Amino acid sequence: MNNFHTPVLLKEITETLEASSGRKYIDATFGGGGHTARILELGGTVLGIDLDEESLEYGRKKFSKEISDGKLILQKGNFKEIDEIARLNNFTKVSAVIFDLGVSSHQIDTPERGFSFLRQGPLDMRMDKGSQITAEVLVNLLTKGELNDLFNRLGQEHRFRAISDGIVRSRRIKAIKTTGELSDIVHKAYGLKGEVSDFVKTKVNKKVFQALRIAVNGELENITEALPKAIDLLEEKGKIIVITFHSLEDGIVKKSFKDFEEKNMGKVITAKPILPVKEELNKNSRARSAKLRVFEKS
Numbered sequence: 589m590n591n592f593h594t595p596v597l598l599k600e601i602t603e604t605l606e607a608s609s610g611r612k613y614i615d616a617t618f619g620g621g622g623h624t625a626r627i628l629e630l631g632g633t634v635l636g637i638d639l640d641e642e643s644l645e646y647g648r649k650k651f652s653k654e655i656s657d658g659k660l661i662l663q664k665g666n667f668k669e670i671d672e673i674a675r676l677n678n679f680t681k682v683s684a685v686i687f688d689l690g691v692s693s694h695q696i697d698t699p700e701r702g703f704s705f706l707r708q709g710p711l712d713m714r715m716d717k718g719s720q721i722t723a724e725v726l727v728n729l730l731t732k733g734e735l736n737d738l739f740n741r742l743g744q745e746h747r748f749r750a751i752s753d754g755i756v757r758s759r760r761i762k763a764i765k766t767t768g769e770l771s772d773i774v775h776k777a778y779g780l781k782g783e784v785s786d787f788v789k790t791k792v793n794k795k796v797f798q799a800l801r802i803a804v805n806g807e808l809e810n811i812t813e814a815l816p817k818a819i820d821l822l823e824e825k826g827k828i829i830v831i832t833f834h835s836l837e838d839g840i841v842k843k844s845f846k847d848f849e850e851k852n853m854g855k856v857i858t859a860k861p862i863l864p865v866k867e868e869l870n871k872n873s874r875a876r877s878a879k880l881r882v883f884e885k886s
């Protein structure tokens with residue numbers, strides 16, 4: 589456990605990994621290094637990738653010994669370029685690639701990163717602070733039709749029209765710049781007045797904020813591009829292990845794995861996704877919508 593992030597489905601992933609000394613692994617979403625730490629404990633060598641410099645900074649301190657022992661390499665980058673990143677670091681025949689999608693607790697809990705409707709902050713939501721597109725850019729520049737599509741398709745939010753209307757009306761008066769301003773617009777679209785409890789805030793804002801975050805970071809495109817590249821990096825019997833937190837993301841993983849199977853590249857190990865058990869959910873509510881799928885290369 590650490591404050592930066594509590595790794596999800598750690599026991600289930602450990603059982604799948606069969607990590608052992610001398611084997612190489614890619615943790616494509618390093619975060620707070622929770623999954624990486626387990627692989628290192630079991631004797632594996634890890635290439636950890638993350639878009640977020642804060643995650644890598646944390647990792648460099650926490651794992652300074654493993655880095656100087658050559659057991660861990662940390663690399664800033666987008667996993668959609670996993671082929672290039674792996675080649676540059678000589679990680680081209682690995683036992684497993686792990687994708688633990690979404691955001692870390694550190695990202696959500698840092699108000700200045702703008703991921704959370706429960707904290708006042710700028711409408712940012714970039715995992716990579718070097719990228720140009722922020723949530724503020726999307727909220728203020730997308731057309732009403734584009735906002736409708738974003739909240740309907742990516743957010744699966746049934747009040748998408750009222751929310752887009754509210755945004756367009758509000759930004760005519762002044763640009764929408766903060767998480768608080770956006771969540772006030774969502775509250776109005778839901779007909780809420782006065783002080784709103786955190787419970788209700790979560791209920792009404794979750795999908796809108798998640799949709800924006802997915803769009804800002806190109807999350808669906810990233811995983812779609814990365815999976816076929818990841819399979820090329822696996823040794824025989826190597827595994828791709830993916831944890832998703834959103835149904836569209838899970839759909840992409842499920843379909844990609846099925847396509848790989850049809851091309852005789854290996855087999856799906858998880859006929860149904862593995863979900864966190866009650867014990868884990870009691871300790872970590874953020875594991876709530878996690879789904880784990882595994883593919884084994886032949």
Ligand SMILES: C[S@@+](CC[C@H](N)C(=O)[O-])C[C@H]1O[C@@H](n2cnc3c(N)ncnc32)[C@H](O)[C@@H]1O
Nearest residue numbers: 595617619620621622623638639666667688691
């Ligand atoms: C859920 S956290 C991973 C937590 C990690 N498994 C742990 O146990 O600490 C997801 C991490 O993936 C990173 N990330 C998301 N999309 C990425 C991408 N396309 N390329 C590289 N890193 C990405 C985020 O910045 C975040 O730090």
